[in-house]
Amino acid sequence: MKVKKLNISFLKSGSGSLNTRIVLPITWVRELGLSQDEREVYLYKIGEEIVIRKIPRIFDKKEAARIAFDEVKKIISIKEYIEHREIIEILKTIIESYFIGIKEKERNNKVVSLITVLRDSFLDKKYEFVIDNNKQYFFDKKKYKFKTVKELRDYFKIKRV
Structure with missing residues (x-):
């Protein structure tokens, strides 16, 4: 370098x-x-x-997951949690911003595959998630021990939508 x-x-x-x-x-x-x-x-x-x-990036799942993981970590460090749909928006933005020429259907497939990679990365690291039939939240498992979405919402005073 x-x-x-x-x-x-x-x-x-x-x-x-x-x-x-x-x-x-x-x-x-x-x-x-x-x-x-x-x-x-x-x-x-x-x-x-x-x-x-000189040439645009070609989609690379590992690179996209690394960029997304860094963005999500940043949000969790500020907010203490992140909702699953926020992660999906981050992934869509990364794919649109960093990898040019990906069509909508292909982008959606890549988002699905990336969310799996990202979830596995979270579970290997220091993050945990809680899920109910409508929402999924990721949080720092060393700081918090939530068992349900309701516990997380009550703790952070998140209003139901």
Whole structure:
């Protein structure tokens, strides 16, 4: 891995809004296969990183699950729990944002397969879930010992929808 410390330029437009620019080393740009004729790139914000790619990402279940797991962990660290449907929305967003050209039916299949991978990851880690006929919540099993959705809802004062 190569590292270079750079500064971002902040520019004010005529309307007063801020824009940013960063100058990349020409050797890195050439190594990516970019030129004045081929200058289209794909930018991805993954956690604390910004990734620049010449070609879009191809769907990778492990990578998508890793990104989703990091997002879900972040939410659980703030809220202490997460609802199953929130996880599905995160998965849909990840698939739409990071993996270009996936049709709706294919995306739904990928969401289903990812939720299985994610659930297995949760159970291998420090998360547990409670489920009833309508809702499923994941939470930190080292902090909490909920046996039912009602216990979790009562503890966090979650209103039924």
